[in-house]
Amino acid sequence: MTSPPDHPPTAGSAARPAVSDADLLNRHIAGDPHAFGEIVKRHRDRMWAVALRTLGDPDEAADVVQDAFVSAYRKAESFRGEAAVTTWLHRIVVNACLDRMRRKSVRPVADDELIEAAERDAPHTDQTGEREISLEVTAALKLLPADQRAALVLVDMMGYGVDDAASVLGVPPGTVKSRCARGRAKLAPILSHLRNRSDLTRVSSAKGAELRDA
Structure with a gap:
């Protein structure tokens, strides 16, 4: 994937190109x-x-x-x-x-502490709305190490390709892949109560599109 354009084209841009x-x-x-x-x-x-x-x-x-x-x-x-x-x-x-x-950050948080924190703070009502799911995903992200969180935000929420995210973060693409994989692995048990994975995927995709269009 190539780097995102500096600025998206607007209506009428063919007749009068926008300043880059x-x-x-x-x-x-x-x-x-x-x-x-x-x-x-x-x-x-x-x-x-x-x-x-x-x-x-x-x-x-x-x-x-x-x-x-x-x-x-x-x-x-x-x-x-x-x-x-x-x-x-x-x-x-x-x-x-x-x-x-x-x-x-004072010290790293162990995986079992992440799960315990998620279970302690998880709402006891049935979370089915997109807003509730989105809020839970955001809260779960805050429990991840900084590097993993940043990689997941860029790739999974902002829609950056691995190469582009690597350019932003100043690390090799393989490092971005590794951070994303570790972050997703930690999020899986934290968000396990969101049983409808299609809903979670839909929310993540919709939120990413919303942010990309911002």
């Missing part, structure tokens, strides 16, 4: 006071979605996105065009999320 993200970044570096603001408008919702899914906390996600865009603004000249601007922005946001999670 890379061009906007170059304009910003050249001193255009409005160029970076346009980049923020295009991508803040998607960056917010990544941060929120990775951190599971709206306030922390907002702080991370703000800090990430400030960092991107200041370090724009470091962009070398080796990947799409969106991939570069994702890398800054995800790294900020990982740094925050690692600072808060």
